[in-house]
Amino acid sequence: xxDHAALRVNQSFxxxxxxxxxxxxWVWLVGFVALVMLLGTxxxxxxxxxxxxxxxxxPAGLVKPDPVQDNPAPHQFAQGMGGVVVLLATLALWxxxxxxxxxxxxxxxxxxxxxLFVGFCAGCFIYYQLGLGSRVAE
Numbered sequence: 018x019x020d021h022a023a024l025r026v027n028q029s030f031x032x033x034x035x036x037x038x039x040x041x042x043w044v045w046l047v048g049f050v051a052l053v054m055l056l057g058t059x060x061x062x063x064x065x066x067x068x069x070x071x072x073x074x075x076p077a078g079l080v081k082p083d084p085v086q087d088n089p090a091p092h093q094f095a096q097g098m099g100g101v102v103v104l105l106a107t108l109a110l111w112x113x114x115x116x117x118x119x120x121x122x123x124x125x126x127x128x129x130x131x132x133l134f135v136g137f138c139a140g141c142f143i144y145y146q147l148g149l150g151s152r153v154a155e
Contacts (some may be wrong), residue, residue, distance in 0.1 A: 102124060
């Protein structure tokens with residue numbers, strides 16, 4: 018089971034923080050989002066945005082659980098891909114390639130919003146196109 022409410026909260030944080038970083042030109046915040054995404058991919062229990070959902074938003078009744086029979090692996094893969102792109106955005110911004118950095122961050126914002134509002138996970142799609150889903154079953 019995968020709690021899709023936790024995924025939506027995660028996507029909302031990614032979108033909101035990256036948009037805020039752009040508006041305020043806070044490169045450090047882009048780096049923070051990359052770190053949170055990559056750490057949450059490597060150690061799912063440490064996923065900060067999902068922990069905020071699990072320990073604050075859900076207990077307070079602000080977000081209701083939405084458990085769905087689903088494979089968590091494609092979602093982890095998608096977050097890892099997004100984390101790598103946000104890390105590349107951070108590096109580009111620190112190296113002075115602002116257009117490239119903000120464009121990469123914008124791609125992640127767009128894809129997270131696509132998943133949040135339309136329900137299409139591009140990273141999950143890539144996961145299955147690469148045939149990674151069939152290897153899990155073996």
